Amino acid sequence: MDDNIVGLVGDTKELVKVLTNESGCRVVTIWGMGGLGKTTLAKKIYHHRQVIDYFDHSAFVYVSQPCQKRKVWEDILSGFKTLNDEDRKKRDEDLAERLCNILEIKKCLVILDDIWTGEAWDSLKPAFPVARDRHSNSKILLTSRNKGIVSYADIRELRCLSEPESWELFQKIVFPQTGKIIGVEMKELGENMVKHYAGLPLAIVVLGGILATKNNSLNEWQKISDNVKSYLKKGKNQRPEDVLALSYDDLPPYLRPCFLYLSHFPEDYMIDVDRLIQLWGAEGIVSSKQEEREGGEIVEDVAESYLMELVERCMIQVRERDVATSKVKTIQMHDLMRDLCLSKAKQENFIFIVDRSNSSSLSMIQKVRRVSVHEFFFIQCIKSPNTRSLLFFNEFFPNEALEKYLPLEVLNYVEEHAKVWNPLFLILMISIVGTALLKSQGIWRYMFNNFKLLRVLNYEERTGDNLAAFKLPSDIGNLIHLRFLSLKDLEFLWKKLPSSLGNLRCLQTLDLRVANYKIHVPNVIWRMEQLRHLYLPDICKKKTKLKLGTLRKLLTLVNFNTKNCYMKDLINMTNLRELVINGPFNIENFNEKTLGENPSIIGSKYLHSLFILFSSINPRHLVHLLSSSLSICKLSITTARISKLPEYHYFSSHLAYIRLENCQLEEDPMPTLEKLTNLRILEFEETFRVNEMFCSAQGFSRLESLSLERLHNLEEWKVDE
CATH class of the missing domain: 3.80.10 (Leucine-rich repeat, LRR (right-handed beta-alpha superhelix))
Structure with missing residues (x-):
């Protein structure tokens, strides 16, 4: 929140001057420890009017750990609004060269937020003229906790806040309306607490978020002050940011699972609030405070109030608000707060996360309730029939997985001859695609037949390759406890969904926005009377005709039209809040x-x-x-x-x-x-x-x-x- 920025005016002015100076250094690094406000400063520069007017294109990209160079390059082109479907099909070398050419010719600003290692920068360098000793009209701004990422960069160290600045920031968080502390005793307590945080903005903001919920109670402030002191006494090497754990311990019981659920999402992930609220509801993490009735409070309203409590406690960061209503649309987690979330989730066995640290060496996973997949792995590793949720944030069956089934020489040949169409290449492609489809079909069937207590199945496609299977198996009808199902961006060669979908009577959210140009949806959705959020395909086949009049609890209806649906059914949807006619x-x-x-x-x-x-x-x-x-x-x-x-x-x-x-x-x-x-x-x-x-x-x-x-x-x- 810009209103709560303190101590960055001078840094902003100086860096804007450097970046908009023709003869200035082409690479600038903002360096400092976690929680100092590097991202906040970079964002402030990115949105500065002088910077917007000076550059032809600009892009702000979060660099995850480990660095995924292709995703970073695509995100930069997307920020420039020049990314197209052809770019997604290019080889890495060609994509890097295209970006390099743009950065040479145009005057661009690229901000790479949170680069961890020199190796990450080395992997990204092919796309940057300045790193290849080529002329460039563009500038690069990096943020990093490592001072020596780029040896030839203009390095700007971000300092901690002074005591007056720390106190100013603290008051802005605790008393957002007046910005001024109330009472001498409160002021003394507050000043003593702030001193313990050594000028670290993130820790001060989180502390302020805790105290902002205490209704100016001197007794409550005293308790928090005592807790701060006890945390700092726990170890000789205790750091100010370690006291972030206090923010979790101070959460009321109903907010703890809401916070822990954020551990599902990958680093730097932009979390869609509507989708998060739907997941909370499907898992039973949030329920309505009173029996639903006309005009009564519903689950989504309760969940939104919980989300705003986490925002007010400064445990999550708002990234985007609705232009009409100012409601929060997307959120993100600071790296340090996410580390805390992951640590607490692991302690409480809340979730099992499949990432690069364990995806290649997984033993059989036992007694798992929630699984979040950040890297491809074979789902057959999960042997727990009690699994309740599966969230995928990767390609469903990436090419790397094919190496287990096809010789590496074959895959290399396909990569080298992708643009040469000949009979041998055609046979190889059929073999590879056929293998992928066969194996992915097996993954679907394993899920549908072994996780029959599943409540959530969510797929978030993050790359250009979205082929899922030959068809969606009819075995999906076995998941009768399913509350949330998203097939968004998946593509099936068989362009017809199974009628067994009608067995999923408990569904609350159904997202059928598959990647297929046209697909047939059987007339079974009317049986899902608990549906609250329905996303139909962008384009259905002509023979698709859906009765939806029984969906009286529906709040969201996307891609409705009178060719595939009945107009008269809208009159029965007495709770509808959002309607998209396509x-x-x-x-x-x-x-x-x-x-x-x-x-x-x-x-x-x-x-x-x-x-x-x-x-x-x-x-x-x-x-x-x-x-x-x-x-x-x-x-x-x-x-x-x-x-x-x-x-x-x-x-x-x-x-x-x-x-x-x-x-x-x-x-x-x-x-x-x-x-x-x-x-x-x-x-x-x-x-x-x-x-x-x-x-x-x-x-x-x-x-x-x-x-x-x-x-x-x-x-x-x-x-x-």
Whole structure:
């Protein structure tokens, strides 16, 4: 949180000057111990207006341990907004050369956060002109705990906070409204505690987060002060950051499993809050405080309040907020806090993590309840029928695994001749793909037949290779206790999902956004009456027709359209909060003459987000849809050809955010939109064909942000005084 940054003004000013100086050093390193604020300073520089204006492209990339060079290079290109599908297929050498060429020609800033070793930098060097003695217009900023990563870098050491700065930061965290301590005794206690932390910002922030929950109680402050002293007496080599354990010990019982669950995610992982809350609910870590009823508190609301408690305690870092509601969208963990989380999770046998430290030497894993897979391993190593959750964060069956089945010489030949199409190469490719499909099919079947108590099965595809199997085995119907199933980004050669999915009656979250262009979904989802979050494929086959009217608990419905679903089912979803329409949207038996006589489409009074994508929608059908959505605060319409917007009174009065992209409007939308009294954020991209736009003096009473992008036809913008 920028409001809570202390002591970095001088460092920021100096580094911005170095980076925007043509003759300045091409590589700069911010060096210091963990928790000093290296990432915070780098972020501040990355978002600095002078830096944004100076560079053509910029990218901020987290470097995990161990360093994955290809992922780093792809993340840089993605940050430049130049990564495409062809790049994902390139060999490492070609990808490095492409990035190197961009860095030579363009003026770019690359920030590599948290490089641990010189070996990591050596692996990344082929993509950087400055490391290859080639001319470069670009600059590189590294953060590291190791001073000597790059010998020719301009090294800037980040210092600890002074006592006044430490005290200022502490007060900002504990009293965010006033920034000032209350009472002489509290001040004395606070100052004594802060001194123990030796100017380490992370430790001070976490301590402040603990005390911020104590309601200004002097007795509670005294207890924390005593605990701080006892922690520091535990060992001669005790470091200030070791007292982070105090933040865990101070957690109430209901928050501890929520915090420990974060150990599932890899280092530097950007955690999607919606997905995290769904996982918490599926595992029973969070439950509703009262019996659900209309207007009552639901699991997702309770989970969100728990998440905010962890944020307020400074145990997790907010990375992104919703533009309309300011709700937290993504979070991340500081390395030191993640180390604490992993340590506590291991102590309590909360989870087994498969990573590079153990993926190649796993013995049979016994008595495992939760498994998080960061590196490929053979799932047959798990012999525990009581396994409750499996989360994958890697390729399902990567090429490295094929080395166990095919000679290395064969794989090397394929790598070298990938661009030469001949009969021998074709036979080899068929052999390799066939082997991969056969083995991955075996992995699926082993899971479905040996982990019948499974509650969570989640796959997060992190690379470009997403082939999963020939088909999804019908054995999946054995997992009758499953609460959460995500097949997102997986690809199956057999483009039909099994009807045995209908056996999964306990599912709360189902994500079917597979990578296939078109896939058939059998009409069995109506049997999953506990569903709360449903993500349908982006494109279903024509024969797919789903009845969803029984899903009365549904909160999220993504990729709904009237070709594959029934319009009338929306009226039964009385708890729906988010609706994404993707594809055709046509209302049957629609009364064109008298709009008011048409029955309501949306049955939920809680719908707050409506997204319309790639849709062919009749303008009058759009009017009726909007007039049925009286609670929405977010509206996005993308690639939906509509000649004109409905009159302003058809829009929800709660709308705070509107995005219109590639809508081909033939009339100026401003006279309509400026009448929306709560609209704060408005975004246009290739929105209208008109060449004139007009805004009146009385319009947009609360607008805070206006984004205009690629409005090629716009010639004149008239604004009243």
